Amino acid sequence: MKILYIANGLRYGGLERQLTEIIKEMALRNNKIYLIDLHKAYPLTSSVKQYLSQEICYIDRRKSRIPFSLLKIYKLCKQINPDIIHVMDSFSAFYAMPIAKLLRIKFINGAIRHAGVSSGFEYKWERFLLKSADMIISNSKAGLDFYGLPGKVLYNFLNRNRFQTTKASLKRIVMNANFSDYKDQLTLFKAVQLLFEENKIELVSLIGDGKNRAFYETVAKTMGLEEKIKFLGYIDAVENELLNYGIGILCSTKKYKEGVSNSILEYMGSGLIAIGPNIGGIPEIIEDGYNGFLYEPENHISLYNKINYVLDHQSKMGEIRNNAYKTLDNQFNPNINCNLLDNWYETLKNNNN
Numbered sequence: 001m002k003i004l005y006i007a008n009g010l011r012y013g014g015l016e017r018q019l020t021e022i023i024k025e026m027a028l029r030n031n032k033i034y035l036i037d038l039h040k041a042y043p044l045t046s047s048v049k050q051y052l053s054q055e056i057c058y059i060d061r062r063k064s065r066i067p068f069s070l071l072k073i074y075k076l077c078k079q080i081n082p083d084i085i086h087v088m089d090s091f092s093a094f095y096a097m098p099i100a101k102l103l104r105i106k107f108i109n110g111a112i113r114h115a116g117v118s119s120g121f122e123y124k125w126e127r128f129l130l131k132s133a134d135m136i137i138s139n140s141k142a143g144l145d146f147y148g149l150p151g152k153v154l155y156n157f158l159n160r161n162r163f164q165t166t167k168a169s170l171k172r173i174v175m176n177a178n179f180s181d182y183k184d185q186l187t188l189f190k191a192v193q194l195l196f197e198e199n200k201i202e203l204v205s206l207i208g209d210g211k212n213r214a215f216y217e218t219v220a221k222t223m224g225l226e227e228k229i230k231f232l233g234y235i236d237a238v239e240n241e242l243l244n245y246g247i248g249i250l251c252s253t254k255k256y257k258e259g260v261s262n263s264i265l266e267y268m269g270s271g272l273i274a275i276g277p278n279i280g281g282i283p284e285i286i287e288d289g290y291n292g293f294l295y296e297p298e299n300h301i302s303l304y305n306k307i308n309y310v311l312d313h314q315s316k317m318g319e320i321r322n323n324a325y326k327t328l329d330n331q332f333n334p335n336i337n338c339n340l341l342d343n344w345y346e347t348l349k350n351n352n353n
Helices: 014-028 063-080 090-105 118-133 143-145 187-199 212-222 237-246 262-269 298-314 314-331 336-349
Strands: 002-006 032-039 084-085 107-110 137-138 172-176 203-207 227-234 248-249 273-278 294-295
Touching: 002 014, 002 063, 002 090, 014 032, 014 262, 014 336, 032 063, 063 090, 084 090, 084 336, 090 107, 090 118, 107 143, 107 187, 107 336, 118 143, 137 143, 137 237, 137 336, 172 187, 172 237, 172 262, 187 203, 187 212, 187 298, 203 237, 212 227, 237 262, 248 262, 262 273, 262 314, 273 298, 273 314, 294 298, 298 314
Parallel strands: 002 032, 002 084, 084 107, 107 137, 172 203, 172 248, 203 227, 248 273, 273 294
Antiparallel strands: none
């Protein structure tokens, strides 16, 4: 098959890592792979070049250039005549959809990466782009439910070869998340404040940046936690930093609902005990008490109790860790999931309806 991927830049994120794995695996299956990038070269760009059938085509994304950008994509599609156009974000879907319809190319929209962020016009626009596709792919069942649309579920990929296993104490806790309105660092602060008062934990670190970071730095000082909580900012090689911790936590708001979190998968891949909110797509990753733990979102006592359980039952955590590895190897395995995707491509290509 000839497969054209359109992406909004190959940064260091879960979506981008998944796309690079897809490109690699699909090329190894003797498909011809093409890539249109709607931004510029980013850290992961060099990792896909060897798998492409021709050079990456960069498109000017400025609004004033939209007609010219669409024409350039049209000409490229006429030249390579792909069997399938596959996008993984709504920005790319906007450019891909009219070209795919005009040239009658099968169009896959894989832009469902969350389970409850969009609203109003944005929600309607995203849903329109999804409904225009020949196939919808989400990275969680919760995402499909949010949009109320039928589709396929292709979970995030995690290449376990990226990770080593932590040997750090369970008393060292980390949260890897941006400081956005959708994350809930305050619940974490309240829970760990109780644990610090009981001398049960040593350190809490926050990886990430964002508009609310300064606010939370002030909150930490107000709560007397400025010496106990480290704000590390954005970190490129997060897998190396995770080796300094024994527990990995994700806190999200009820409004956000959360999709399939790459942070949770990275905690598991590094051997940390993962604790996440019982909301959105997180229960599709974590089975409470089997491969990690779920707490009730925005409930610091529930989170405190889960952390306490881990600290009080350290002898059981080896089994939790091994079960987490099994989950990654079965449900989030790049090779297994790309076999599934390849079958979907074949079915779609051969469907003339």
